[in-house]
Amino acid sequence: MAPTTDTTFTDWLDSAQVAEYRLTPAQRSILEAAFQFRQRCGTDYYSTRLLSHFLLHSRTGLKVAVLARLLGLSRSAASAQQGLPSKAVVQAAHHRLAGRAHGKLLARFAGPVAQFLWEHPQASRYDLLDFLDHTWGVRVTRQALHRFLKKYGLVQACRRRPEADFASPPPVPSMPAPAAASPARATADRGVGAAAADVAQPSLPVPPPAAEFFLPPPTTPAPSSSCPSRSTGWPRPKAVSPMTSAACPADC
Numbered sequence: 001m002a003p004t005t006d007t008t009f010t011d012w013l014d015s016a017q018v019a020e021y022r023l024t025p026a027q028r029s030i031l032e033a034a035f036q037f038r039q040r041c042g043t044d045y046y047s048t049r050l051l052s053h054f055l056l057h058s059r060t061g062l063k064v065a066v067l068a069r070l071l072g073l074s075r076s077a078a079s080a081q082q083g084l085p086s087k088a089v090v091q092a093a094h095h096r097l098a099g100r101a102h103g104k105l106l107a108r109f110a111g112p113v114a115q116f117l118w119e120h121p122q123a124s125r126y127d128l129l130d131f132l133d134h135t136w137g138v139r140v141t142r143q144a145l146h147r148f149l150k151k152y153g154l155v156q157a158c159r160r161r162p163e164a165d166f167a168s169p170p171p172v173p174s175m176p177a178p179a180a181a182s183p184a185r186a187t188a189d190r191g192v193g194a195a196a197a198d199v200a201q202p203s204l205p206v207p208p209p210a211a212e213f214f215l216p217p218p219t220t221p222a223p224s225s226s227c228p229s230r231s232t233g234w235p236r237p238k239a240v241s242p243m244t245s246a247a248c249p250a251d252c
Contacts, residue, residue, distance in 0.1 A: 007039075009031075009032060009035050012035055012038075012070070013031070013070075015069075016066065016069035017069060018066060018069075018070065024061070026060070027060050027061060027062060030055070030058060030060050031060075031070070034051055034054075034055060034070070037051055038051065043072065045096065046093055046096075048071055048072070048073070049089060049092070049093065050089070051071065052067070052073060052078065052081055053081060053084070053086065053089045055067050055070075055071070056078065056081060056082045064078050064079055064082060065078075091104070104138045104139075104140055104144075105132075105138065105140060105144060105145070105148040107152075109132070109136065109138075109148075110148075110152040110154065112135065113128070113131075113132075113148075113149075113152075113154060114152075114154055116128065116131050117154060125142055125145060125146075128145065129142070129145060132145075
């Protein structure tokens with residue numbers, strides 16, 4: 001990007017919400033030099049990366065969020081660059097110039113990594129990081145390795161050894177031949193076998209239970225008639241006309 005000259009130092013601080021009167025003389029000197037650097041070199045990726053690395057490691061006393069706003073970076077990106085050495089910054093610039101914006105883990109590493117996971121199913125992530133370091137001299141974080149494995153479908157790599165598919169099944173142990181039994185033992189075995197056969201056969205119809213199983217029959221006599229007994233009524237008074245008693249019905 002071409003150098004910019006249409007912004008003043010005060011406008012640059014105001015855009016990042018930095019109060020100029022709160023800056024110490026040392027902080028003001030460093031920020032003025034950084035502003036001149038941006039005016040001279042521009043705001044492209046490489047200039048911003050070099051300037052951010054300088055400001056984050058120059059012990060200015062400013063917070064990371066303030067420097068991120070001054071440089072137009074996110075808070076997380078500035079924090080990630082805070083712990084990087086100068087060599088990592090130069091390597092990142094080389095990868096970007098070579099068209100490898102994805103970082104140190106190249107696409108051609110996927111095949112050897114898959115073979116390593118296949119031959120070492122019990123290998124941990126740290127073993128894989130050592131493999132990358134010893135093979136290509138590349139050291140990355142576990143997060144970068146996880147993204148690389150997820151990108152090429154190696155997260156759920158097969159955990160079986162190659163020889164497991166061709167291994168023969170374990171031999172079935174042979175049962176020992178039964179020894180010759182004595183006549184008494186043979187007779188007892190036949191008795192047990194006959195009893196088991198009887199149990200296995202279908203059962204015959206069950207006979208009815210004995211009479212003692214049931215309750216004794218009731219001893220109540222035959223039901224009596226519910227009809228009232230025949231009565232001639234009270235003694236007939238002299239003033240009452242004579243009346244006859246009604247007979248009980250025949251079915252009573």
